[in-house]
Amino acid sequence: xxxxxTGNGKGKTTSALGQALRAVGDGRKVLMxxxxxxxxxxxxxxxxxxxxxxxxxxxxxxxFVGILGDTLPIEHHAKAAQIGLEVARQEIQANDWNxxxxxxxxxxxxxxxxxxxxxxxxxxxxxxQMDVILTGRDARQEFIDRADIVSEVKEIKHVYHAxxxxxxxxxx
Numbered sequence: 001x002x003x004x005x006t007g008n009g010k011g012k013t014t015s016a017l018g019q020a021l022r023a024v025g026d027g028r029k030v031l032m033x034x035x036x037x038x039x040x041x042x043x044x045x046x047x048x049x050x051x052x053x054x055x056x057x058x059x060x061x062x063x064f065v066g067i068l069g070d071t072l073p074i075e076h077h078a079k080a081a082q083i084g085l086e087v088a089r090q091e092i093q094a095n096d097w098n099x100x101x102x103x104x105x106x107x108x109x110x111x112x113x114x115x116x117x118x119x120x121x122x123x124x125x126x127x128x129q130m131d132v133i134l135t136g137r138d139a140r141q142e143f144i145d146r147a148d149i150v151s152e153v154k155e156i157k158h159v160y161h162a163x164x165x166x167x168x169x170x171x172x
Contacts (some may be wrong), residue, residue, distance in 0.1 A: 002134070004134050006139035023131070024055050029096060030054065031058070061080055099133070102134050107137055116140055
């Protein structure tokens with residue numbers, strides 16, 4: 001099954017993590033590859049230690065791209081994202097994962113870190129029985145058309161706009 005979680009609201013990764021928790025609770029193994037998040041620690045990093053070996057997160061991202069003080073050349077972000085796809089490919093071939101989450105893959109595409117065709121080719125190579133979740137803003141129509149389930153997370157209100165910074169354990 002292919003699930004797309006997109007939209008401009010908070011909760012896309014959180015929703016995917018909920019699906020992962022449900023799958024692990026049902027005896028399945030879940031791999032999450034994060035394409036943007038990377039250099040900072042978040043609650044899910046600690047949770048994966050408790051859920052191992054049934055849940056694993058691989059962070060290949062170098063952080064936000066082109067915003068919030070990012071000074072890295074786009075080429076560095078692109079290389080990191082491409083490494084993420086390759087790591088996912090190797091993990092799937094080497095291990096018995098039942099679910100794969102490509103976190104913020106839509107953002108990586110929108111930012112030009114890799115192309116739609118790269119991700120579609122990758123998806124086509126996956127075992128047919130694997131459940132896949134794609135998260136991130138601005139999901140391309142190609143993925144929406146291909147998906148079995150599409151959810152849009154819409155921002156109604158967020159404290160960030162009032163100058164409140166994200167809280168550990170809530171936003172990260």
